[in-house]
Amino acid sequence: MPSEKASAIVLRVADFSETSCVATLFTREFGKVRGIAKGARRLKGPFDSALDLLSVCRVVFLRKQSDVLDILTEARLERSFRPRAKDLSCLNAGYYVGELLREMTDDYDAHPELYDAAEQTLADLSAGTTPVFELTLRFELVLLQLLGHLPSLSTCAECGTPIPLQGKIHFAHLCGGVICTRCRAGKPQVATVTPAVIAVLQAWSPRPSTHLPSRPSDTIGAPSHRDVSELLGSRATCGALRGLMAHYIAHLVGHPLRMHRYLTTDPQR
Numbered sequence: 291m292p293s294e295k296a297s298a299i300v301l302r303v304a305d306f307s308e309t310s311c312v313a314t315l316f317t318r319e320f321g322k323v324r325g326i327a328k329g330a331r332r333l334k335g336p337f338d339s340a341l342d343l344l345s346v347c348r349v350v351f352l353r354k355q356s357d358v359l360d361i362l363t364e365a366r367l368e369r370s371f372r373p374r375a376k377d378l379s380c381l382n383a384g385y386y387v388g389e390l391l392r393e394m395t396d397d398y399d400a401h402p403e404l405y406d407a408a409e410q411t412l413a414d415l416s417a418g419t420t421p422v423f424e425l426t427l428r429f430e431l432v433l434l435q436l437l438g439h440l441p442s443l444s445t446c447a448e449c450g451t452p453i454p455l456q457g458k459i460h461f462a463h464l465c466g467g468v469i470c471t472r473c474r475a476g477k478p479q480v481a482t483v484t485p486a487v488i489a490v491l492q493a494w495s496p497r498p499s500t501h502l503p504s505r506p507s508d509t510i511g512a513p514s515h516r517d518v519s520e521l522l523g524s525r526a527t528c529g530a531l532r533g534l535m536a537h538y539i540a541h542l543v544g545h546p547l548r549m550h551r552y553l554t555t556d557p558q559r
């Protein structure tokens with residue numbers, strides 16, 4: 291049985307027996323891993339309080355065959371998740387990052403860039419220098435891009451026609467992004483949003499990797515940082531952004547995520 295070492299974010303810890311627990315981890319090297327940690331509920335031991343929700347730690351585990359839990363033999367705490375005192379929106383956003391990783395990634399499907407983005411987002415949430423609303427939305431967009439689900443935001447997801455940022459814009463959840471009026475006919479699950487909603491998503495979507503040829507239509511008309519602050523001055527825009535992302539991600543996962551309803555719609559938080 292090979293012994294593996296990895297950097298890990300703790301996504302879930304469930305009691306297994308009086309002394310043991312089962313931990314779900316998102317590791318940088320192997321993706322999502324589930325392992326039984328024998329003796330983890332004792333005060334002193336090879337885990338020494340490293341297995342707290344959203345902690346970042348170094349772990350050692352024995353990799354088992356499919357359908358059997360791995361065995362976690364060691365966990366050393368590197369950083370705890372410490373949301374700002376009395377800031378529930380920050381705590382909820384952290385839980386949501388964990389829920390997204392749990393629900394949207396598969397066991398042993400490594401995404402090191404996603405791991406880095408998640409670790410950075412948890413650190414930024416703890417630091418409290420960037421609004422929770424922005425950190426949450428930016429992380430959702432990075433996750434969607436890295437998992438190949440970033441919605442089409444500047445051209446029709448069906449026919450490729452450029453969609454101008456004006457009037458009412460149709461967003462078809464099942465088609466994977468904005469669609470033109472011609473393609474909209476007869477499509478189920480289409481939301482109608484304002485140009486401001488799409489403009490914020492465009493501005494905060496991660497740019498394509500530098501080794502890929504950039505598509506000019508992705509950047510034309512994308513708003514500047516200052517424009518985004520003005521767009522987010524409207525609570526209606528922020529509420530619509532939350533609703534759109536919740537619906538889109540629920541469609542991808544197959545059910546609504548538990549933490550969606552607790553996420554802030556206040557752009558200053």
Ligand SMILES: [Zn+2]
Nearest residue numbers: 446449470473
């Ligand atoms: Zn179209």
